[in-house]
Amino acid sequence: MNPDQAPLLRVRDLVVEFSTEVGVARAIDGISFDIYPNETVGLVGESGCGKTVTGLSILGLIPSPPGKIVRGSIELMGKDLTAIPEKELRDIRGGDISMIFQEPMTALNPVFTIGNQMVDVLTQHRNLTRKQAHSVAIEMLDKVGIPAPGQRILEYPHQLSGGMRQRVMIAMALSCGPKLLVADEPTTALDVTTQAQVLEQIRLLQDEFQMAVILVTHDLGVVAETCDRGIVMYCGSIVESAGIEDLFNHPCHPYTEGLLQSIPRLREKPVDRLPIIPGRVPDLFHLPSGCRFADRCSKVTDRCRQEAPVLQQLTGSTAVSCFNPVA
Amino acid sequence: METLQYILRKLLTGIPLLLGVTFISFLLMVYFGPDKTYELLGKSATPEQIEEVRHQLGYDRPFIARYGQYLKELATMDFGHSDSTGEPVSGLLSRTIPISLALITPGFVLGNLIAVLLALVAAYHRSSWVDRFIMGFSVVGMSISFLIAIIGFQILLSSSYGLNMFPVRGWNMSTVGNYLSYVTVPTLATVFVSLGYNTRFYRAVIVEEMTRDHVRTARAFGIPPARIFYKNILKNSMIPIITRVIFSIPLVVISGSLLIESYFGIPGVGKVTFDAITTGDQPVLKAVVGLTAVLFVLAQLLTDILYRAVDPRVTLK
Amino acid sequence: MNAPAASALPARREGLWSKALHKFSRDRAGLISLVIVLLYTIVALGVWAGLWATEWADVTGTKWMPVSSEYWFGTNLIGQDIFQRTLYSTRTAFEVGLVVAVLATAVGALLGAVAGFFSGSWIDEIALWLMGVLDSIPFYLFVAAIAFALQDNPYAMHVAMISTFWTTVARLVRGEVIKLKSLEYVEAAHAIGVPEITIIFRHILPNTFHILLVQGTITFVAAIKSEVILSFLGLGVKDGMSWGLMIAESTLEVMAGFFNNFLAASVFLFVLVMAFNMFSDALQDALDPKKV
Numbered sequence: 001m002n003p004d005q006a007p008l009l010r011v012r013d014l015v016v017e018f019s020t021e022v023g024v025a026r027a028i029d030g031i032s033f034d035i036y037p038n039e040t041v042g043l044v045g046e047s048g049c050g051k052t053v054t055g056l057s058i059l060g061l062i063p064s065p066p067g068k069i070v071r072g073s074i075e076l077m078g079k080d081l082t083a084i085p086e087k088e089l090r091d092i093r094g095g096d097i098s099m100i101f102q103e104p105m106t107a108l109n110p111v112f113t114i115g116n117q118m119v120d121v122l123t124q125h126r127n128l129t130r131k132q133a134h135s136v137a138i139e140m141l142d143k144v145g146i147p148a149p150g151q152r153i154l155e156y157p158h159q160l161s162g163g164m165r166q167r168v169m170i171a172m173a174l175s176c177g178p179k180l181l182v183a184d185e186p187t188t189a190l191d192v193t194t195q196a197q198v199l200e201q202i203r204l205l206q207d208e209f210q211m212a213v214i215l216v217t218h219d220l221g222v223v224a225e226t227c228d229r230g231i232v233m234y235c236g237s238i239v240e241s242a243g244i245e246d247l248f249n250h251p252c253h254p255y256t257e258g259l260l261q262s263i264p265r266l267r268e269k270p271v272d273r274l275p276i277i278p279g280r281v282p283d284l285f286h287l288p289s290g291c292r293f294a295d296r297c298s299k300v301t302d303r304c305r306q307e308a309p310v311l312q313q314l315t316g317s318t319a320v321s322c323f324n325p326v327a
Numbered sequence: 328m329e330t331l332q333y334i335l336r337k338l339l340t341g342i343p344l345l346l347g348v349t350f351i352s353f354l355l356m357v358y359f360g361p362d363k364t365y366e367l368l369g370k371s372a373t374p375e376q377i378e379e380v381r382h383q384l385g386y387d388r389p390f391i392a393r394y395g396q397y398l399k400e401l402a403t404m405d406f407g408h409s410d411s412t413g414e415p416v417s418g419l420l421s422r423t424i425p426i427s428l429a430l431i432t433p434g435f436v437l438g439n440l441i442a443v444l445l446a447l448v449a450a451y452h453r454s455s456w457v458d459r460f461i462m463g464f465s466v467v468g469m470s471i472s473f474l475i476a477i478i479g480f481q482i483l484l485s486s487s488y489g490l491n492m493f494p495v496r497g498w499n500m501s502t503v504g505n506y507l508s509y510v511t512v513p514t515l516a517t518v519f520v521s522l523g524y525n526t527r528f529y530r531a532v533i534v535e536e537m538t539r540d541h542v543r544t545a546r547a548f549g550i551p552p553a554r555i556f557y558k559n560i561l562k563n564s565m566i567p568i569i570t571r572v573i574f575s576i577p578l579v580v581i582s583g584s585l586l587i588e589s590y591f592g593i594p595g596v597g598k599v600t601f602d603a604i605t606t607g608d609q610p611v612l613k614a615v616v617g618l619t620a621v622l623f624v625l626a627q628l629l630t631d632i633l634y635r636a637v638d639p640r641v642t643l644k
Numbered sequence: 645m646n647a648p649a650a651s652a653l654p655a656r657r658e659g660l661w662s663k664a665l666h667k668f669s670r671d672r673a674g675l676i677s678l679v680i681v682l683l684y685t686i687v688a689l690g691v692w693a694g695l696w697a698t699e700w701a702d703v704t705g706t707k708w709m710p711v712s713s714e715y716w717f718g719t720n721l722i723g724q725d726i727f728q729r730t731l732y733s734t735r736t737a738f739e740v741g742l743v744v745a746v747l748a749t750a751v752g753a754l755l756g757a758v759a760g761f762f763s764g765s766w767i768d769e770i771a772l773w774l775m776g777v778l779d780s781i782p783f784y785l786f787v788a789a790i791a792f793a794l795q796d797n798p799y800a801m802h803v804a805m806i807s808t809f810w811t812t813v814a815r816l817v818r819g820e821v822i823k824l825k826s827l828e829y830v831e832a833a834h835a836i837g838v839p840e841i842t843i844i845f846r847h848i849l850p851n852t853f854h855i856l857l858v859q860g861t862i863t864f865v866a867a868i869k870s871e872v873i874l875s876f877l878g879l880g881v882k883d884g885m886s887w888g889l890m891i892a893e894s895t896l897e898v899m900a901g902f903f904n905n906f907l908a909a910s911v912f913l914f915v916l917v918m919a920f921n922m923f924s925d926a927l928q929d930a931l932d933p934k935k936v
């Protein structure tokens with residue numbers, strides 16, 4: 001992160017709600033963060049914490065209805081993406097911002113060749129004929145490490161393995177030179193070896209293409225390996241944001257601390273049981289009025305139950321939303 | 328060559344179905360079916376006469392021989408003569424099937440086409456009042472009996488109590504004008520009752536395809552809605568749509584035309600079937616059942632070939 | 645999937661029913677349709693108990709009497725009370741609908757569960773073949789064939805409908821069972837040596853009950869609609885009264901401009917089928933865990 005630079009993406013006070021028959025669920029409750037050019041930021045949390053919804057809302061892909069951005073702004077280089085017409089947003093999707101998804105098996109259209117789908121994206125955003133786009137697509141497949149790209153490009157998604165498909169998705173995502181890549185659990189569905197290869201590929205290409213990456217994941221190990229910075233989400237809010245060293249060495253929010261302790265690893269002293277965070281995530285229809293983590297927190301005070309903490313800058317790179325941060 | 332082999336193999340797998348359909352129908356309609364002896368002879372027949380007629384009708388032959396005879400008739404498409412009119416069954420069918428096709432095709436095509444369009448509109452405006460209106464209309468359509476729709480349209484359009492614009496009943500294909508005037512009321516009734524079911528089915532299919540991951544991917548890459556609609560939604564909906572359309576053909580030809588033709592007195596295959604049912608005309612019934620089964624096997628083959636054309640995941644194996 | 649998910653499954657099922665009840669109680673269209681269906685049920689039960697419509701077959705009036713306080717819907721061609729005949733036909737419709745829906749669903753559930761449980765084996769092959777065969781015989785011909793074979797037994801129509809309608813239920817149950825049997829709790833039952841028959845009846849079939857309930861209502865509607873058309877064609881109800889027979893009777897009257905018979909039968913049929921369709925939809929919505 002270079003604080004002198006202007007942020008590439010600036011999210012302010014974003015609120016996303018889903019209306020259902022049972023009531024309105026607030027999936028994201030007033031989050032703010034910046035993404036700077038060229039950095040990799042991990043967006044971490046349990047499933048249902050709002051990390052995927054955050055990723056989707058950046059591209060204006062919240063399924064609507066039932067979802068809706070209620071408040072807040074998402075500025076890409078000064079342009080508020082929540083306020084521009086759909087048509088303009090379409091030029092940004094796949095152009096300036098690309099997104100890759102968790103499910104490589106179903107994320108591609110099964111009835112068209114991968115080449116056909118890549119060419120569609122390329123001709124949509126770059127001024128190319130279909131023939132030119134075809135050779136660019138081959139080039140891109142080569143870059144993401146697909147052997148014999150000239151033949152592979154004529155194949156259908158079902159003819160490729162999961163890892164291959166995710167590489168195709170990456171090739172497609174990078175083909176129009178995005179400034180920001182949102183990767184939503186890009187390796188969760190893959191086996192461990194493939195995972196490492198795909199992550200490595202993203203990192204290599206990030207340097208080549210000079211883009212920022214938001215890595216949405218529940219896997220702290222992946223964050224530690226690949227990210228410059230981590231944003232921890234809990235129940236629709238950001239609880240902690242810090243540089244990667246600070247986050248792992250000095251977690252300040254009790255939730256972050258709990259998450260880190262629950263990772264199995266080789267320890268100096270063997271432990272009988274892996275520590276867990278007690279209690280359950282509150283349901284999004286009945287959020288507590290104070291801190292959402294209060295019921296599960298070991299350092300809870302009366303204030304935590306009455307008043308919701310806001311994200312505040314501490315020393316160094318860390319910002320935390322807690323009244324009693326871990327020292 | 329490969330395709331030809333595939334078709335032959337596929338036709339062979341249709342044989343168990345054919346055997347099953349013909350066996351069950353034969354068992355019920357012919358073997359356990361009405362005994363024609365007394366109908367032909369009257370009540371005061373001598374035992375010798377009875378013996379004679381039973382022999383002629385083949386009643387004294389073992390079951391397997393009689394069933395084998397039926398299969399032979401099916402294979403050679405020669406079902407003998409109608410019991411009630413004496414006309415050769417093959418001639419009867421080749422005369423009446425074109426009439427039925429001319430009668431039901433417009434309603435069948437329109438009923439599916441309009442339904443797909445309505446389903447698209449409903450799916451596109453999912454959960455809005457447009458969707459609710461179309462789906463509400465579908466439930467009403469589903470709740471109206473075919474019979475009531477037929478009589479209702481007849482009263483409204485063909486009687487002096489309504490618009491009185493079309494002939495009350497009958498059939499005439501001598502000119503295009505005649506054809507249109509006779510086909511309109513049955514077509515309207517068919518479209519009206521099939522629209523509800525079809526629209527619901529197609530909407531469900533399209534909504535399912537709209538919520539697929541690859542549709543989200545395409546949106547995330549800025550592909551415009553028209554192209555997503557064509558490449559991601561419509562192309563992927565083709566398999567269930569094709570299946571429904573093709574498999575309803577054999578049923579529509581016989582069952583769909585039966586009520587309309589017997590009500591309007593149209594001399595198609597449905598009317599022939601109905602008359603054969605009421606008079607117990609076994610040669611005709613055997614022919615109709617056999618041909619429907621053959622149609623089903625062909626429909627299966629046709630869908631398999633079409634699947635391959637629309638979905639690269641399907642191979643000829 | 646891990647162990648907690650498997651043990652959580654029965655709890656989720658319980659939740660499905662209480663949630664469904666809650667959702668259904670908030671569905672206004674569903675509630676209205678349920679009330680209508682119950683009203684029809686009362687009418688049918690009353691006929692069955694001999695409380696009303698006892699003179700449906702008697703000639704009490706004269707030809708085509710208009711609507712009056714005595715003859716609510718007027719009289720037909722030979723002077724019978726159309727109102728009583730309409731009510732009596734409700735009983736016929738319910739009788740056919742219930743018998744066919746219950747038996748077709750039961751047969752379908754049983755054969756579907758067995759086929760699904762033994763999917764891939766010859767048992768499944770045979771079941772699939774039988775379904776394909778029954779689906780390929782034209783419905784009216786099948787009814788006639790069974791009527792021939794049963795020598796005009798009044799239940800030939802019921803048997804024919806049950807024999808054809810069970811296949812849809814069976815296909816759905818089969819699909820669901822194939823899905824269910826790979827779940828941990830079924831595999832666990834297998835592993836600790838619970839007999840297959842017990843697994844099917846104790847563990848798998850109860851979990852397809854929501855499908856059976858919805859399919860039962862759909863089959864009920866299909867049976868009523870088919871009964872009317874079959875009776876109209878002379879292949880259905882022979883002794884007794886049915887909306888289909890009333891409509892058949894009315895075709896002569898309609899041409900002469902007397903619509904009471906036709907309207908009475910059509911409107912009663914339409915309202916019942918519509919209410920049942922809406923009830924079925926509401927049930928399906930309420931039982932669909934995907935819809936919150």
